[in-house]
Amino acid sequence: MRSLLSRAYAATAAAVSGACRARNNCRRTSNHTLAARFSQGLPMLIGRSAATRVHTRQLLSNMPTPGRAVGVGAMIAGMGCAAAGGIAIGMALPTERVLDMSRDAGQGSGSSQERAKTSGSGPARSPTIYEDEHDVARELPRPAMVQDVRIDDIEALYEFKSCLASGGSGAVWRAREKASGREVAIKVIDKKLLSPALFNMEVYSMQRCAGHPNILQLLAAYDVAPYTHNNDGEWHLVMELAQGGELFNKLVQHGAYSEQMAAKIVNQIARGVYHLHSCGVCHRDIKPENVVLMTDEEEDVQVKLIDFGAAVVLEEDEQVISGGRVGTWTYWAPEQADETAPYDCAVDMWSIGVLLYVMLSGRHPFEKPGADGRATLERILAAEYAMDGHEWKSISGRAKQLVAQLLEPDPDKRLTAAELLSHSWVR
Incomplete structure (x- = not known):
């Protein structure tokens, strides 16, 4: 069975890689509802042009030239199928054009020192600034849990059932662990699309924050040697399976959430992010697609954060400059969109603010119909948004205040995860 699936995966990976090289602009979705809403011009603007994260600058070298338009029709035409039941990984979204815009729009947004966080009321402490996430990743040792295996070893351990989602760096499979019978999700990454250092940082990040009820658990990690259907080899991450699907799909199906339900979900996201930040991990890609529901139960909802492919390990007083090259650009904080500015874990709090805005209104705060x-x-750079539409009339003042405190353009004034958890609306 796995041999057939291996061939199918190899064909899928080849097609995906070819699509990346051909510079297709695509976005996955779990059903045709989203495409229908977009084609009908309905207001579910929850990241239309923000497909999914861009992993590394290696991927950027295959992206479209700055002058090429990224159209909704092209993205919808290139959509892949996603899981009805579980986790999904992102596909590479062309960002060079966006980055080119940020060079112009981000000018005058302040020096690195002005935007760097300071601690305490005394003199500002100069943070350690990494010019690139690769610099952080290269300092990390290979995690001990990564096992060197052959594809035959993987087939002996797991029965691959079906492909849940595929993207620019690989695919996620629903599988069964043969020894226990447990269903798991296996993220398969083509080695030529992700450096060993960045793979190690993804594993390290998940290990470092393991055990929290609102963070998806990593069960095993494998370095798979080259084999017949993949001459480069693969990285395999075995994770628990989320049976309830993505928060994104729920928003598409049901629209905006009630304040009560949104508060429950944000509380859990905040707990997960607080744990991440306490462990020195910045997620950098918080969005509805990367929040999953563990069951279909609506009354007793449990959500978890997934996809640590964009995560970076930052200790206290450390910042990184990535020029907005990772994550999903419509969820970037202003300092992340300014490719010259260093930033830290405060970018995650901005993303939660965008997510909360979407959950309460069914719209994206910064995308407007017909806007490029x-x-x-x-x-985004100007933090220019409004909460005065008809969908906000029934939203409480406390909820609006919380959105504004999260979508604060100054990262030093933005709510932290601890402050979010203490907010009366979330409690």
């Missing part, structure tokens, strides 16, 4: 990417980016 440049206009959206300029609104």
Whole structure:
């Protein structure tokens, strides 16, 4: 069975890699509802042009040239199928055009020192600034849990059932662990699309924050040697399976959440993020697609954060400059969109603010119908959004206040995860 699936995966991976090289602009979705809403111009603007994260600068070298438009029709035409039942990984989204815009729109947004966080009321402490996430990753040792195996070893351990989702760096499979019978999700990454250092940082990040009820658990990690259907070899991450699907899919199906339900979900996200930040991990890609529901139970909902492919390990007083090259650009904080500015874990709090806005209104705060990417980016950099539409009339003042405190353009004034958890609306 796995041999057939291996061939199918190899064909899928080849097609995906070819698509990346051909510079297709695509976005996955779990059903045709989203495409229908977009084609009908309905207001579910929860990241239309923000497909999924971009892993590394290696991927960026295969992206479209800055002058090429990224159209909704092209993205919808290139959509892949996603899981009805579980985790999904991102596909590479062209960002060079957006980055080119950020060079213009981000000018004058302040020096690195002005935007760096300081601690205490005394003199500012100069943070350690990494010029690139690769610099952070290269300092990390290979995690001990990563096992060197052959594809035959993987087939002996797991029965691959079906492909849940595929993207620019690989695919996620639903599988069964043969020894226990437990269903798991296995993220399969083509080695030529992700460096060993960044893979190690993804594993290290998940290990470092393991055991929290609102963070998806990593069960095993494998370095798979090259084999017949993949001459480069693969990285395999075995994780628990989320049976309830993505928060993104729920928003598409049901629209905006009630305040009560949104508060429950945000509380759990905040707990997970607080744990991440306490462990020195910045997620950098918090969005509805990366929040999953563990069951279909709506009354007793449990959510978890997934996809640590964009995560970076930052200790206290450390920052990184990535020029917005990772994550999903419509969820970037202003300092992340400014490719010259260093940033830290405060970018995750901005992303939660965008997510909360979406959950309460069913709309994206910075995307407007008919607007292009440049206009959206300029609104992000200026923190220009409104909460005066008809969908906000029934939303409480406390909820609006919380959104505003999260979508604070100054990262030093933005709520921290601890402050979010202490907010009366979330409690």
